[in-house]
Amino acid sequence: MHRPAFHARRGHLGRWGLTASVLTVTALALTGCGLQPATSYVPAVGPGSITPLDGAEGVNLTVTSKNYTEQLLLGKIAVLAGTAAGFDVTDLSNVPGSQPARELILSGQADVLWEYTGTAWLTYLGQTEVITNQNEMWQAVHDIDLTNGVTWGAPAPMNNTYALAVRSEAVAELGGITAMSELAALPVEDRTFCVEAEFNSRPDGMNPMLAHYGLERGAADSVPDSNIGVYDTGAIYSATNDGACNFGEVFTTDGRIDALDLTVLTDDLAFFPAYNVAPIFFTETLTAHPGLEKIFAAISPKLTDEVLRGMNRQVDVDGAEPADVAYTWMIDEGFITDPAA
Incomplete structure (x- = not known):
């Protein structure tokens, strides 16, 4: 059975009119002018369990995300992690659509994106077999995407299916x-x-x-x-x-x-395919800065369905800013600190 991109938030390409080529021009213009989107706000970051990596100082790290609440939250988490690791982070979160965000990673115009295994498997990689086992799904997309210059980091427990x-x-x-x-x-x-x-x-x-x-x-x-x-x-x-x-x-x-x-209800007979989220990296970036993978591997296990439901609720129901919600969570988990505290 073929279940490409179950819901629009995660990858219905037809919903978004913006093409990858248009987005590429936009991304280049933003980078070239030293500008970032209005959604690029994040509070100041101090080191916690994430400390500066050797060789990160003065190096640009571009983070991207799609343009719905959960992805904005994950994007801000990546921005905060990259900043604490000592990089000069460019925030290209809030990209309209799954395919344009992926194109930024494939082209090397972005270095980090949180992606869903099922979206990659069924939509980007064009596979038709439905894999419900979460570990098998991650391994399958990991192995194929290496040939595309993309490296999948450790998956999170959260499975947005x-x-x-x-x-x-x-x-x-x-x-x-x-x-x-x-x-x-x-x-x-x-x-x-x-x-x-x-x-x-x-x-x-x-x-x-x-x-x-x-x-x-x-x-x-x-x-x-x-x-x-x-x-x-x-x-x-x-x-x-x-x-x-x-x-x-x-x-x-x-x-x-x-x-x-x-x-x-538990899907105890495993009908729905796995949609675990994981950080994906432009492989050349990870080769130059392998410590990035360890940083995100420490974050992934903390991202459960319950955690994301709570953060999504704060934004969608309570009206909080994604950057503030992500910041508070990163501090509570000890990944970063508030330099003003």
Whole structure:
């Protein structure tokens, strides 16, 4: 099954009108004029567990990211890490679209980007096999991308893929459900779903997901069509929380999961492909400064689904600035310090 770039935030190329060539010109212009985007604000950084690398002083390190909340947070984390490591960091975060951001890495116009394994495997590398094992997926993209001049760093535990979530107060009413395999034991009237239009109609979306878990779309004794409501992506969270359905299609690191107190069901029969995030580097940069890989390898294990949900919530729900949220987290983890403290 082919599941390229499950949701628009992570890689629907058609959503963004900006082409890679236009972005390349923009990036060159920004670099050439010594300017950086308005989103390049980060607070001053002092060393913590990250200390200056030998040979980093006076060397430019360009960080890029895509232009949605989670990527802006990860981009700021990379900027802060690079700054603490002693580099002169250029912040090219907030790039509109997955492909343009990747082109910056491939061309060497950017040195670091946090990327998702599933996006690389299915969208950039054009593979059709779905890999649900997270370690196998990382190794597969790592091995192929080496030939493209890109090196994948250690993956984070966070896996921003699809999931089903239920309002927490309904878990007990639904027999204490915690895993998707338990859907088949529920009464038909409790098997109600809120999904987005794309996932509902894809040949590798709702219907095969149900089949994978022993259920049949349209069958009166399984999941009748009347049990499935189709919503805009953003409306699914509130519809699930309001009880319009018991199970809503969500993305596992979305801050609204915590804000609305939704419980994510475990994909215990492994239907959804792995979308772990990992730092990727322009290989020539890593060859010149191998200590970068160790710095990011220390950060990756701390980035869990729960951590990203919390940070995403602070930005999307509470209105905080991504740079401030990333800064506080990096200080709390001891990676950097506040030089004014």
